[in-house]
Amino acid sequence: MAARSASATAPAAGRTDRENARIEITGVTKRFLTPSGDAFTALRDVSFTVEPGQFCAVVGPTGCGKSTTLGLVAGLDKPSEGSVKVGGREVTGITDGTSFMFQADALLPWKTVLGNVAMGPIFKGANKKDAQALARDWIRRVGLAGFEDHHPHQLSGGMRKRVAMAAALINEPSILMMDEPFGALDVQTKAIMSNELLGLWEQLRPSVLFITHDLEEAVALADRVVVLSAGPGTVKEIFDIDLPRPRGSVQEIRFDTRFLELHHQIWETLREEVQRSYARTTGENA
Amino acid sequence: MSANTIASTSVQPAAKKTGLSIRRKRKLKIHAAQIGFAVVMLGGWQLFATNKWLGVDPFTYGKPTLIWDSLYAYFTKGDQATEFGSYWLQIETTLREAGLGFLLGTAVGVVLGVLLGMNRFLAEVMDPYIKIFNSIPRIVLGEIFLVALGLGELPHLLLAAVLVFFVVFFNAFQGVREVDRNILANAKVLGAKRLAIVRHVILPSALTWIIASLHSAFGFALTGAIVGEVIGAQRGLGLVIATDQGKFDSNGVYATMLVIAVLALAAEWIITQVEHRLLSWRPPSPSETASI
Numbered sequence: 001m002a003a004r005s006a007s008a009t010a011p012a013a014g015r016t017d018r019e020n021a022r023i024e025i026t027g028v029t030k031r032f033l034t035p036s037g038d039a040f041t042a043l044r045d046v047s048f049t050v051e052p053g054q055f056c057a058v059v060g061p062t063g064c065g066k067s068t069t070l071g072l073v074a075g076l077d078k079p080s081e082g083s084v085k086v087g088g089r090e091v092t093g094i095t096d097g098t099s100f101m102f103q104a105d106a107l108l109p110w111k112t113v114l115g116n117v118a119m120g121p122i123f124k125g126a127n128k129k130d131a132q133a134l135a136r137d138w139i140r141r142v143g144l145a146g147f148e149d150h151h152p153h154q155l156s157g158g159m160r161k162r163v164a165m166a167a168a169l170i171n172e173p174s175i176l177m178m179d180e181p182f183g184a185l186d187v188q189t190k191a192i193m194s195n196e197l198l199g200l201w202e203q204l205r206p207s208v209l210f211i212t213h214d215l216e217e218a219v220a221l222a223d224r225v226v227v228l229s230a231g232p233g234t235v236k237e238i239f240d241i242d243l244p245r246p247r248g249s250v251q252e253i254r255f256d257t258r259f260l261e262l263h264h265q266i267w268e269t270l271r272e273e274v275q276r277s278y279a280r281t282t283g284e285n286a
Numbered sequence: 287m288s289a290n291t292i293a294s295t296s297v298q299p300a301a302k303k304t305g306l307s308i309r310r311k312r313k314l315k316i317h318a319a320q321i322g323f324a325v326v327m328l329g330g331w332q333l334f335a336t337n338k339w340l341g342v343d344p345f346t347y348g349k350p351t352l353i354w355d356s357l358y359a360y361f362t363k364g365d366q367a368t369e370f371g372s373y374w375l376q377i378e379t380t381l382r383e384a385g386l387g388f389l390l391g392t393a394v395g396v397v398l399g400v401l402l403g404m405n406r407f408l409a410e411v412m413d414p415y416i417k418i419f420n421s422i423p424r425i426v427l428g429e430i431f432l433v434a435l436g437l438g439e440l441p442h443l444l445l446a447a448v449l450v451f452f453v454v455f456f457n458a459f460q461g462v463r464e465v466d467r468n469i470l471a472n473a474k475v476l477g478a479k480r481l482a483i484v485r486h487v488i489l490p491s492a493l494t495w496i497i498a499s500l501h502s503a504f505g506f507a508l509t510g511a512i513v514g515e516v517i518g519a520q521r522g523l524g525l526v527i528a529t530d531q532g533k534f535d536s537n538g539v540y541a542t543m544l545v546i547a548v549l550a551l552a553a554e555w556i557i558t559q560v561e562h563r564l565l566s567w568r569p570p571s572p573s574e575t576a577s578i
Contacts, residue, residue, distance in 0.1 A: 074475050094474050106472035110490045110567040119486065123478035153569040171476060 020087035020097065021052040021174040021207040023073055028082035030068050041232040042068045045082070048226050048235055052174075053205040057218035059270060060228030060236075061277030066211040068233070070177045073209060074098055086175065099168035099206075101181040105160045107152045113139060113163050114148040120171040138166040142196065158189040162196070169200060176206045180213065194221060194250045202246060215270060219243075219263050220250040227269050230277035237269050348536040356541040369529065370521050380511050380523040381549065383439050387446025388507035395451045396496060399458025400488060409459075420452055425513065432518045442519065446510030450503045457499035461492030494568075497561050504553045508546060 030043040042065040050056040058066050071077040072084050075095040084091045086098075099120075100106070107116050118135035122128065139148055142162040152160055161182065168176060181197075182190040198221060201208060212218050218225050222241055229236040243258055253259050328350045334342040335349040344352065360373040368376060402409040427448060431441035465488055473487050515524025523542050530538030 071471075074471070076471055076474065094477070096477070098475055100472050100475045102468045102472070104468055106466065106468040108469065108487065108490070110493075110565075112567075119473070119478075120476045122486070123473065123476045123482055151567045151569075153567075167476075177475075 019052060022085075022087055023050040023056075023175065023207060023209065024083075024085040024088075025049070025069070025073070026083050026085070028069075028072065028079045028084060030065065030072065030077070031080045043079075044232040044234050046228070046233060046235050047082075048238055050207050050209060050224070052207055054224060055201065055208045055210065055222045056224045056226060057210045057212060057222035058226045058228060059212060059215055059218045059266075060233060061230045061270075061274045062213065062281075063231045063277065064228040064273070065231060065233030066228060067179050070100075070179055070209060070211060073175070074100060074177055095175065097171075097174040099171060099173040099176050101164055101168045101176070101178040103180040103183040105152070105164045107160060107163055107167070109152050112149050112151055113144060113155070116152070116163055117166045117170055120167060124171060134170060135166070138170045139163075141200070142166045157185055158193060161185065161189075161193050165193075165197065165200070169204065172204055173206050176201075176208045178208065178210045180211055182217070183212070183214075190217070191249075191251050197221070198247060198250070215263060215267055216254060217250075219259060219266065220247065220253050225266055227266060227273070230273045230280065236273060237266075239266050344536075345534070346536055348540045352537040353540045353544065356535070356537045357544065360538075360541060360545075368526055370525060373526075376521060376523050376526050377545065377549070379439065379521040380508070380515065380546075383442040383511035383514070383522065384446050384504070384507040387443040387510060388450050388504055390443070391447035391450025391507065392454050392496075392500065392503065394447070395454030396458045399455045399496075400462050400484065400492065403459045403462025403492070404484070404488065416455075424449060424510070425517070428510075428514045428517050431514070437518050437520050439521075442511045442514030442522065442524075445514040446507040449506040449510040453499045453503045453506060454496060457495045458492055461495030462488055464495070465491045493564060497557075497564060500557050500561075501554065504557060505550055508550055508553070512546065 026047050028043055028046045029041065031039045031041050034040050046065075046069065048056075058069060060066055068077070072079055073086065073091065073095065075091045075093050075098075086095050108119070111119070114132060114135050117138055118128070118131040121131035121134055126134075136148065139145060142165055144159060144162050144166070147155065147159065152163065155163065164181070182193050185193060194217065208222075210218070210222060215225075219241055225239045225241060227236045227239070228234065239262065241262060243253065243256065243262070247253055331342075331347075332350045334340060335344040335347055338344075360368075363373075365372050370376065402412060424445065428441065428445045431444050435441040435444070469487055469491070470483070473483050478486070511522065512524035512527070515522035516528045517524075519525040523546060527539050527542050530536075530542065
């Protein structure tokens with residue numbers, strides 16, 4: 001019961017310290033050491049900002065360091081140069097108040113749906129009973145009531161995504177990072193999941209950093225679209241999406257004239273990069 | 287809403303019934319073939335040994351009926367069954383050594399495997415030493431233990447533990463290394479402390495590997511205990527075998543080997559039950575896991 005009331009008050013509390021949710025990436029370069037001993041530059045001098053509560057999509061061709069960016073913001077990795085700040089503070093360890101969603105769902109296959117969703121509060125130190133009560137609430141919110149005792153392998157791809165979504169949102173993160181979360185889903189399921197994500201996001205309003213290669217998805221969901229160039233990744237252009245909120249169904253917004261305009265505009269920028277990246281990979285293979 | 291779209295997993299009762307009977311028939315067939323195999327092997331052995339065909343002499347190769355007689359004698363003569371007390375006492379001794387050695391080896395193997403699996407630096411430092419230790423012939427190790435610790439049960443227990451340790455250790459180590467990177471990153475981002483990660487992510491994930499190793503590990507524990515007893519002991523099945531061998535009683539040796547086989551099968555059954563319990567979350571067939 002205590003957990004239930006805590007969940008009800010948390011969004012309001014989150015709104016007051018919104019500044020925690022600003023992501024500032026300034027002049028970030030990230031190099032990796034390849035197994036052969038060479039330095040590989042994944043990101044070069046990348047700068048952009050995600051305002052608190054903003055939905056920011058990052059698009060770019062494959063291998064442009066999109067996922068690297070996420071790792072840096074989450075604190076899983078450190079930049080070689082430049083700074084990543086969350087809420088005005090330099091990221092040094094694991095960033096507090098963030099959640100992750102991957103393309104391959106990071107669910108624990110040996111835990112039930114309930115156990116998986118309850119992991120967030122348990123990792124934060126909640127006791128099992130409160131964690132499970134909160135998890136039940138979130139399972140209901142993502143429309144999976146009745147599946148608490150199923151194991152991930154018994155669920156469809158879309159249902160597993162719902163579980164991952166509940167697991168990512170249960171701690172009410174101030175920052176939500178998504179790495180092509182719906183990339184492996186079929187088109188219809190993807191649209192449904194996108195709508196649900198928007199619904200939940202509008203309730204909690206975390207800052208979202210959403211990595212995708214699907215431009216339509218990026219424009220339909222985001223307030224801001226960052227286009228990265230082919231590797232090493234640099235920011236090519238940043239677009240603000242002025243489509244009104246709430247957006248409603250992502251399937252319908254695709255026919256909106258402003259949507260088409262923006263989509264066309266961004267695609268012009270992106271196309272060059274995609275072609276360059278494609279030419280390079282095929283050239284290397286030949 | 288999505289609840290309605292999920293294909294129900296329940297099957298029509300009639301279909302279920304035929305499915306069950308097909309499974310039962312298959313099982314029956316396998317059991318019949320297994321019994322048939324034993325009959326052919328034992329019957330052939332008996333036939334060859336009785337007629338001394340192809341040089342099969344019952345003096346060296348034994349004879350099933352005589353083995354049965356030895357077995358019968360072992361279990362009916364009470365305290366007089368062996369020079370070291372009743373046959374049950376020997377079984378108990380060997381099982382205790384193997385069982386405790388198994389537990390010890392498994393515990394140390396899991397702890398060290400997880401520790402080194404999580405700490406790359408430590409793993410690379412310890413790597414040559416583990417290889418050196420692993421290269422020591424177990425027989426030599428057994429004799430060292432006997433010289434150091436005497437003829438009691440402890441050296442046998444330790445030999446069993448060493449054999450078990452390496453199997454479990456390498457599996458636990460590999461299991462930890464195979465933990466899904468995404469799951470690890472996710473747990474870290476959700477705020478999991480190191481210990482929570484070990485408990486909720488690393489151990490359960492490595493458990494599949496560890497349990498797979500336990501099947502062969504108990505066989506190794508039995509082997510370790512018995513080899514130790516053959517080298518030198520005051521009690522145990524290995525000592526019974528060594529004594530019978532000294533008396534050129536091949537039937538006695540085979541009888542004890544049969545008992546050991548039964549023990550190994552029983553232990554295997556228990557481990558399989560534990561495996562089913564601990565890994566009940568796994569999907570029924572491996573082809574399905576591939577699609578996750």
